[in-house]
Structure formats: structure tokens, C-alpha cells
Amino acid sequence: MTVRTRTAIGLGVVFVGLFAACDDGASTSDPGRVSQYPDGANDGGADASLGDDSGGGVVVPGTVEPDSLALDCGAARVTLPFGARLSIPCRLEGTLPNGTKAEFTSEARWSLDDLTLASVSSMGEVGAYGTKGGHLTVTAVRGALRATASIDLDLLVARNTANVSAADLVTLRTGTTAASGMTWAYPYDRTVFPRGLPSPKLMWNGGPDAATIFVELKAANARLESVVTRERAGKAAVADADWAAFEESAAGPVSVTVKALVAGAAQVLVTQTWTVAPGSLRGSVYYWAANVGRVLRLKPGRSAPEDFAARALGTTASCTTTCHTVSANGSTFLSGGDELGGTYDLRTDTVNRDVGGTPGSNAKRRFAYGGVSADGRFVTESYAPFPVGFADAAGSGGQGGLFLATTLAKVPNSGLDGIRLGTPAFSADDHLIAFTDYYATGSQNADQGVLKILDWDSSVPRATNLRTLVSRGSGQPIQFPSVSPDHALVAYHRGGLRTDGGSHGDLYAAFTAQAGQEVRLAAANGDGTTLPAGARDQNWNFEPTFAPRASGGYFWAVFTSRRTFGNELTVTPDLVKQLWVTAIDVNPQPGVDPSHPAFRLPGQAGDSLNLRGFWALDPCKSDGQGCGDGSECCGGFCSSSSDAGAPVCSSTPPACSRDGDRCSADADCCTSGARCIANACSAPPPR
Numbered sequence: 001m002t003v004r005t006r007t008a009i010g011l012g013v014v015f016v017g018l019f020a021a022c023d024d025g026a027s028t029s030d031p032g033r034v035s036q037y038p039d040g041a042n043d044g045g046a047d048a049s050l051g052d053d054s055g056g057g058v059v060v061p062g063t064v065e066p067d068s069l070a071l072d073c074g075a076a077r078v079t080l081p082f083g084a085r086l087s088i089p090c091r092l093e094g095t096l097p098n099g100t101k102a103e104f105t106s107e108a109r110w111s112l113d114d115l116t117l118a119s120v121s122s123m124g125e126v127g128a129y130g131t132k133g134g135h136l137t138v139t140a141v142r143g144a145l146r147a148t149a150s151i152d153l154d155l156l157v158a159r160n161t162a163n164v165s166a167a168d169l170v171t172l173r174t175g176t177t178a179a180s181g182m183t184w185a186y187p188y189d190r191t192v193f194p195r196g197l198p199s200p201k202l203m204w205n206g207g208p209d210a211a212t213i214f215v216e217l218k219a220a221n222a223r224l225e226s227v228v229t230r231e232r233a234g235k236a237a238v239a240d241a242d243w244a245a246f247e248e249s250a251a252g253p254v255s256v257t258v259k260a261l262v263a264g265a266a267q268v269l270v271t272q273t274w275t276v277a278p279g280s281l282r283g284s285v286y287y288w289a290a291n292v293g294r295v296l297r298l299k300p301g302r303s304a305p306e307d308f309a310a311r312a313l314g315t316t317a318s319c320t321t322t323c324h325t326v327s328a329n330g331s332t333f334l335s336g337g338d339e340l341g342g343t344y345d346l347r348t349d350t351v352n353r354d355v356g357g358t359p360g361s362n363a364k365r366r367f368a369y370g371g372v373s374a375d376g377r378f379v380t381e382s383y384a385p386f387p388v389g390f391a392d393a394a395g396s397g398g399q400g401g402l403f404l405a406t407t408l409a410k411v412p413n414s415g416l417d418g419i420r421l422g423t424p425a426f427s428a429d430d431h432l433i434a435f436t437d438y439y440a441t442g443s444q445n446a447d448q449g450v451l452k453i454l455d456w457d458s459s460v461p462r463a464t465n466l467r468t469l470v471s472r473g474s475g476q477p478i479q480f481p482s483v484s485p486d487h488a489l490v491a492y493h494r495g496g497l498r499t500d501g502g503s504h505g506d507l508y509a510a511f512t513a514q515a516g517q518e519v520r521l522a523a524a525n526g527d528g529t530t531l532p533a534g535a536r537d538q539n540w541n542f543e544p545t546f547a548p549r550a551s552g553g554y555f556w557a558v559f560t561s562r563r564t565f566g567n568e569l570t571v572t573p574d575l576v577k578q579l580w581v582t583a584i585d586v587n588p589q590p591g592v593d594p595s596h597p598a599f600r601l602p603g604q605a606g607d608s609l610n611l612r613g614f615w616a617l618d619p620c621k622s623d624g625q626g627c628g629d630g631s632e633c634c635g636g637f638c639s640s641s642s643d644a645g646a647p648v649c650s651s652t653p654p655a656c657s658r659d660g661d662r663c664s665a666d667a668d669c670c671t672s673g674a675r676c677i678a679n680a681c682s683a684p685p686p687r
Contacts, residue, residue, distance in 0.1 A: 066094025071147035133249035175266025182207025185532035186566030192583035196280030199243035203566030210260035219250035252686035277552025323368035328548035332376035336368025371424030383420035415463035427483035428548035524582035524595035553685030629660025636662030
């Protein structure tokens with residue numbers, strides 16, 4: 001197969017220098033040519049006539065029609081150096097009735113199944129962009145006949161920032177001697193990573209004192225080889241741009257090998273398997289930053305959190321906003337004090353209603369850890385045995401029921417009057433309310449909570465069908481429930497209600513279809529994982545909260561943990577409190593742990609004690625604004641028009657809904673195997 005190479009123009013990314021020893025199979029016999037075509041007919045730019053499926057230029061010969069067609073695009077796998085365009089000529093051949101062969105390349109209509117990978121000309125020339133790898137199906141149609149061919153474009157991201165020699169590169173690639181006297185610290189084996197985050201920090205304790213580190217990541221259609229200089233002893237990282245290029249092409253299992261160059265020899269530090277989920281985390285996490293004294297907002301992928309309420313509420317020394325809850329759609333923030341006790345409109349950054357009272361008073365903290373409906377229209381109080389200042393903390397004072405978020409006026413006939421909801425949580429699809437009943441034994445008791453659920457319809461609004469899901473039993477008390485976007489699971493922690501008093505905790509989930517079906521979220525807790533600090537890292541997991549949308553084939557939950565973070569945060573548990581994220585299987589099975597080993601949410605300050613991460617979508621965008629997917633749009637859809645190019649928000653339903661777009665049933669989704677969850681299409685998990 002003849003493959004021509006040219007450097008991509010206007011990619012918006014820095015070209016990655018290739019290893020001298022890498023053989024990508026590309027021919028450079030015509031390096032001066034800037035066109036990907038064999039003649040000047042289609043030399044109108046990178047995409048001038050690519051993707052032509054109109055039949056333009058098709059010549060119907062006065063020959064006998066073929067009985068069958070066969071398409072040949074050369075090798076089934078092609079290495080695609082990141083930043084280089086490759087041209088792959090395809091040839092369409094037909095078998096005539098007399099058994100002879102004839103070429104029909106110029107007479108076919110050509111198309112590709114994935115135009116994010118490449119484009120195709122009217123002469124069957126496939127032009128790979130050099131920015132993304134994947135599986136590509138080429139189709140040629142002539143009359144009633146068609147033929148297809150498959151090409152696997154394997155993206156190669158290669159960098160040698162440590163400037164090691166070609167001989168050392170070979171040594172690093174082939175060396176298999178295991179390093180001794182070391183313990184791997186982070187990331188954990190079997191971690192599932194979403195797209196859109198910085199490159200994970202690689203950390204280990206002990207082992208060789210080596211400055212040069214080799215990282216190799218292999219996925220089905222992507223490979224990354226990076227030789228870097230360590231940041232410090234026991235810590236290294238791949239460049240964020242290289243990681244981003246790799247993960248955009250990786251979907252599914254990733255084999256990970258990290259080696260050190262020691263006196264001209266390679267020593268293997270670790271081999272692991274990760275998974276890259278083909279989707280980014282949606283929305284933002286609102287969390288209490290104890291060292292700052294207010295709730296901050298962190299969008300996954302950003303380098304630092306945002307003090308979102310500073311514009312409206314100023315920056316007091318402590319407790320401006322605290323004991324919070326956020327609506328799944330990102331419109332309503334509920335604060336339990338101290339400066340703000342009431343509701344805040346996240347769309348306009350204005351206070352809806354403050355309940356009044358002095359900071360720290362019972363009145364001001366009336367809605368501490370209350371519930372907010374997914375659509376942001378309604379709120380409830382929380383009947384949880386926290387210190388004084390919380391609703392009903394002394395056995396009286398709570399009003400109960402349902403209230404309008406804008407005015408805090410009580411809503412009649414809600415079905416919630418008389419039900420004491422402890423840290424209530426509404427599902428993102430507004431079909432379920434989960435809460436802890438601390439009055440199961442008659443009086444309020446933090447150690448005897450029972451997990452209960454209610455069916456909920458925000459359109460009425462009304463709650464019905466109160467029932468017990470899980471009793472405490474012989475385990476630790478049940479605290480802080482959260483409902484999955486499809487309301488099939490309720491996650492919570494078993495342990496102390498207060499996470500700042502030294503009490504231990506671990507994560508669990510219950511299946512809502514049948515009472516009593518509880519499973520320990522073992523992988524998220526670190527069970528079966530070689531935690532870097534051993535027993536010191538165990539049983540410090542609290543307050544799980546589901547993201548309101550699935551992404552990349554998984555649910556995602558953020559939780560608080562006092563475990564160490566690699567070899568960066570290694571002090572005693574009372575001095576460590578960070579947010580971690582675990583992937584949760586979308587189709588969990590009773591009795592089977594649906595969680596995966598967790599990763600620390602990047603962007604947090606390491607010296608801050610962070611807790612109660614509450615995940616919500618960002619306030620939606622109006623039609624015409626730029627978007628990544630439909631979950632960002634008020635109209636529910638994110639699409640490109642023929643003249644606009646870049647995707648924008650829209651209220652007009654397309655022929656089918658892409659991942660993240662609005663839907664009402666699985667059949668609305670474009671992707672085979674996708675599910676409609678919380679009225680948004682969710683792609684199937686990677687294989």
C-alpha cells in the first residue's frame with residue numbers, strides 16, 4: 001500500500017516529535033508534495049473535495065455491468081503519527097460476468113462512517129487528519145452494488161523530552177527487569193478515567209533513584225510513548241497535551257508500563273491496566289472548603305476552583321455559604337448558613353430568598369443539608385441530628401414539607417408533610433427521593449438511621465409510596481444518600497454522620513427495585529487495591545454524590561476521603577480530606593460491586609480540607625451558544641449546521657439524539673446500545 005504523509009496545518013496543537021527509532025510505515029518518497037492526491041485534480045486544500053458523496057465526477061462507462069464489487073484500501077492497520085496527515089488510496093474493482101476484473105474507482109460514490117477521523121475524495125482517497133485514531137469503515141457504492149473496507153488508524157503519540165539516545169530508547173522499550181524496593185502509590189490499578197482531565201500524576205515510594213522515566217500506554221487504536229524527566233523523586237507525569245491526544249483515541253482497556261532508566265538499563269516500576277471512558281465529566285462539583293470557609297465550585301478539567309458566590313455575597317472570613325445542596329440541573333443552590341441561609345440562583349448569581357436571622361443561628365441554618373428537586377423548583381428541610389442550628393436538632397423547630405425555591409413558601413399537598421427527611425436527595429430524573437430516617441426507633445438517633453425512598457413527580461408536585469429500602473442491621477449507621485441518574489441505585493456511606501470527628505466510613509449502594517439489596521462499593525473504598533499507606537488508608541470514605549448525567553458509558557460519583565494521595569498528601573487522616581471520583585457501572589447487577597478504583601479529582605488545593613462534594617450540571621446555555629453536547633443546552637440538543645461549522649445549542653430535535661442530547665426513549669439515540677437516562681442519551685460502556 002502506498003501511503004503519503006504531510007504535516008497537518010492549523011491543528012491547534014503542537015506537533016509531537018517522533019522517536020528516531022519509530023517506524024510508522026509511512027512513505028516519504030515525495031516529501032515536497034503538499035497534496036494528499038496523486039494529481040492536481042483535488043488539490044484545493046485539506047478538505048476541498050473530501051467527503052463527496054454526491055456522485056459528482058462519476059463516469060458511467062459503456063461496459064458490461066459488474067456482478068460484484070471488491071474494495072481494497074491496503075493494509076488493515078495503519079500507524080498514524082500524531083500531527084501528520086496520511087493519504088490512503090482505495091481501489092474499487094469489479095468482477096464482470098465473464099470472470100474478468102475491471103476498475104471502477106472513479107465511478108463510485110464514496111463515504112466514511114466516522115468523519116472525525118478522516119475524509120474521502122470522489123476518487124477514493126482517504127485522508128486521515130492525524131489528530132485521532134479509531135476504526136474506520138470505507139464504503140463505495142456503484143449502482144445497486146456496494147463494497148466496504150475497514151481501516152484501523154492507530155494514533156502514535158511519541159515524545160522524548162528527556163533527549164535520551166536511540167540506543168536508550170530501545171533499552172527502555174525492551175527492558176523487563178522489575179525494580180526492587182519500591183511500592184507504587186498512584187494511580188491505582190484498574191482505575192477508570194474519563195476524558196478531559198489533566199494527565200494523572202505517577203507516584204511511587206522507594207525504588208531506583210532515576211531521573212529518566214519511560215511511560216508507555218497502549219489502547220486498541222492509540223499508543224503513547226513518552227520519555228520524561230521526573231518532577232522529583234518518586235513522581236513523574238506525561239505532558240497534558242500528549243495525554244489528551246492519546247485519550248481522545250483510546251476507549252476501553254489501556255495497558256500501562258512505567259520504567260526507569262538506571263545506568264543504561266531499564267527497570268520496570270509498574271504494569272497496570274486502566275480504562276479510558278470515551279466521554280468527559282459533565283457539570284461541576286460544589287464542595288465545602290474548610291480552609292476557605294465557603295462552598296467552592298470546581299469544573300472537572302479546570303486547574304483551580306471558582307469562588308462563585310463572591311460576586312453576590314462578598315468574601316467573609318468563614319462560613320459565607322455552608323451545609324449546601326445543589327439542584328441537578330444547576331439552577332438552584334441551597335445554603336444552610338451562615339451568611340446565606342436559603343436559596344441562590346446559579347443562573348444569575350443572585351440570592352432568591354434568605355430566611356433571615358443572625359449568622360450561626362437556628363433560623364439561619366433552617367435548610368442545612370436540605371433537599372433540592374432536580375429541576376431546582378422545590379426544596380425541603382433536613383431532619384438530621386447535627387449540632388444545634390440544624391432543623392429539629394433539639395427535637396422541635398422543623399417545619400417539614402415542600403417549599404418553593406424562589407420564595408420558600410410552603411407547597412400544599414406535597415405528600416411530604418409529616419415525613420422527617422434526613423439529608424434528602426432527589427434523583428436527577430426527578431422520579432425518586434432518598435433519605436435517612438433518624439426517627440425509626442421513636443426519637444432522633446444518628447446511630448439508628450434507616451434508608452427510605454419515595455416516588456416523586458416534580459410536575460405535580462407530589463411524593464408517594466413511602467417505603468424502607470435498607471435497615472441499619474448489624475452494620476454501621478447509614479448516612480448521606482444519593483440517587484443514580486436512572487434512580488436504580490442509592491449510594492451512601494456507613495459510618496459516622498460527622499466526618500470531622502475521627503469516625504470511619506465506607507461506601508455502599510442499594511438497588512431500588514427490591515428492598516434489602518445492598519452491595520459494598522468495594523473498589524471505590526480501596527478493597528483489593530494496594531493502597532500506598534496500607535491500613536492507614538482504609539475506611540475513610542464518606543458522602544458519595546452521583547453526577548447528574550452518565551458519561552462515557554458510566555455513572556460517576558464524587559466522595560470525600562481521608563486516604564493519602566500518592567506520596568504528596570501523606571500526613572495523618574485528620575489533616576487530609578480530599579474529593580475522589582469513582583466510575584459506577586451503568587447496568588449494575590445485584591450482589592456485584594459496580595464501582596471501580598477511584599482517582600483524586602484534580603484542581604483541588606492539597607492543603608484544604610474539602611468535603612461534601614455535590615455534583616450538578618452547569619447552568620444551561622441558550623440556543624446559538626457554543627456547546628460540547630446537549631447536556632449543556634437549555635433546548636436539549638447540540639448540533640452543527642452546514643453553515644455554522646462549530647456545534648451550537650438548539651431546541652430543534654435532529655434525526656436522532658447524540659450522546660448527551662435530550663431523549664425520551666433508547667430508540668431516540670443515534671448510537672447502537674445507547675440508553676436514555678435522565679432524558680439524555682448515554683453511550684454504552686467501552687469494550
